[in-house]
Amino acid sequence: MPKEARPSTGEQAKQHALTQLRQAILQGDMAPAQRLVENELAEQFDVTRASIRAALIDLAAEGLVERIRNRGSRVRVVTVEEAVAITECRMVLEGLCAAKAAVAASDEQLTELTDLGRAMTKAVADGEPVTYSELNSELHHKVREFSGQQTAVALLERLNAQLVRHRFQLALRPGRPQQSLSQHLAMIETITARDPQAAEAAVRAHLTSVIAALRD
Amino acid sequence: MPKEARPSTGEQAKQHALTQLRQAILQGDMAPAQRLVENELAEQFDVTRASIRAALIDLAAEGLVERIRNRGSRVRVVTVEEAVAITECRMVLEGLCAAKAAVAASDEQLTELTDLGRAMTKAVADGEPVTYSELNSELHHKVREFSGQQTAVALLERLNAQLVRHRFQLALRPGRPQQSLSQHLAMIETITARDPQAAEAAVRAHLTSVIAALRD
DNA sequence: CCAAACAAGATTGTCAACAATTTCGTCCGC
DNA sequence: GCGGACGAAATTGTTGACAATCTTGTTTGG
Known part of the structure; x- marks a missing residue:
């Protein structure tokens, strides 16, 4: 049984990161149009950058964040x-x-x-x-x-x-x-x-x- | 200007692979419930596995394929x-x-x-x-x-x-x-x-x- | 002869380093 | 003083290798 207290590394880190990020956005912890830097998020949630990256891609598919090539991700603002x-x-x-x-x-x-x-x-x-x-x-x-x-x-x-x-x-x-x-x-x-x-x-x-x- | 004849490597290879794969599924080239092995698809479309992987994740978000952890992807069958x-x-x-x-x-x-x-x-x-x-x-x-x-x-x-x-x-x-x-x-x-x-x-x-x- | 355990092969998931691109500050010429 | 270009820093995109997991075929004990 792996230690669950610190899910920093890979098993279902992506899911963890995705849930955390989604809730952070939904609760308004992230200002509208705020930049989401992969490295910062990775450190903040204690997961690898790859997990954050996958989570951001999923959230973009859900329409919660906007991704621009080579320019990063922002929380999407709905007019x-x-x-x-x-x-x-x-x-x-x-x-x-x-x-x-x-x-x-x-x-x-x-x-x-x-x-x-x-x-x-x-x-x-x-x-x-x-x-x-x-x-x-x-x-x-x-x-x-x-x-x-x-x-x-x-x-x-x-x-x-x-x-x-x-x-x-x-x-x-x-x-x-x-x-x-x-x-x-x-x-x-x-x-x-x-x-x-x-x-x-x-x-x-x-x-x-x-x-x-x-x-x- | 990069050679466009062989988009094997990454720049917009994902888009290429995604389009190809989507059309293959929509045209019925893939049998229903057929297994989609990442390596095979990568070789078939002449792109890297990472591109195929990204394309499969996108298609899963669209509901065209089904992904099971550690078990691969299949074309989704609609009852x-x-x-x-x-x-x-x-x-x-x-x-x-x-x-x-x-x-x-x-x-x-x-x-x-x-x-x-x-x-x-x-x-x-x-x-x-x-x-x-x-x-x-x-x-x-x-x-x-x-x-x-x-x-x-x-x-x-x-x-x-x-x-x-x-x-x-x-x-x-x-x-x-x-x-x-x-x-x-x-x-x-x-x-x-x-x-x-x-x-x-x-x-x-x-x-x-x-x-x-x-x-x- | 059958069932369960085991091992080998195949397939996907993850990671860390490297490459490409953009952005921003600075400097030079006018 | 101002516009444009150059360069450094920051950020994302990609690659290849490695680890974890599942499947399949074989063997062994009952």
Whole structure:
């Protein structure tokens, strides 16, 4: 059994580096458009440069970083226009997932959704935007999970990863939670009612509102 | 100026290898589930193993090949279920593109579509399924292009790459062209009428029919 | 005769040094 | 004082060799 405390060297160092780096970017530890120097990252995460390199290539494929030949890597900045385009894709794909979930989810899973709806209502009433934002993510995640649509889920995860900054910014806007709560509850209602078309429409209405908010 | 006749060594050898390999897979030169040995491919394409390796990693990110640790790469086989799931995603994303295209396309571009529709009608009347299949791809491609939705287009290209085998199989089925022609013409009509909702509905109807056909 | 262990071959994963390219500071000529 | 060119430092890209791992064929004991 190899010592796991210091995964500096190769076995799954790449995976380690990739996970660390991805989370660092998603949490905003790296400033937008910041240069990512391979040597620095290698020393920082205590892995070899090759591992960092492989991780950066993977992240570039995910759209989280941008690589320019002989010029290095930067964290990719998503313009508002791109964020809108991405959210439009999210809209149709999550609509598909919701419609599927309305048909495929089990009764226990539908109960989870109604519980989540109550928790979200409470979070808004108590004026806790952070909690609400977390529950929001959980709701979207559960809908995707219940749909059983692996392909769409994979695509959505990639798309969402590129939006963390804009999303975060949006969640803290005053008055926004109240505005989106009713839309979220409508999503839950239509899915638990096992009405695919209504569920898709509800998701679309919600994300159309998100797009409008994104545009300021 | 370096000699371009023998791009064996590294500069853009990776790109060369990647393109070659991708086309080989898409054209079906590689049997499904065939093992892809890095050394063999390196010799076959006359590039270094590192280039082949990088190309395989990229193709894995595209979903065209499957990589298992210490066990090599294989061309990924898409089951019918997966093909259906992928086509469902295509359905909503192409629906989005069609709706966008109905609004964003220029008048010249709409003319291209009507011309394409006439050509498709003629191909069916003349009983040329191969020509029809090519025009079919061209139509879908143009709709995506005219939408201006870069994100959706990128996702769709990835999805379509995984379906070539099933698509090919489907196009040669007797009676299928006649069946899909009217749906394609409906797509063209609704887009040229600049009616986003009808265009999306037409695309969905078409791909719903494709899904049904996929299931045999 | 069969099963399990073993060994040889093949294949992929990793690493460290080297080469190519870009960037930035400096110097020279005008 | 200013523009362009040269050169050094920094950074990425590539190569070849080595190590780890898996597969396959053979042998040995029951």
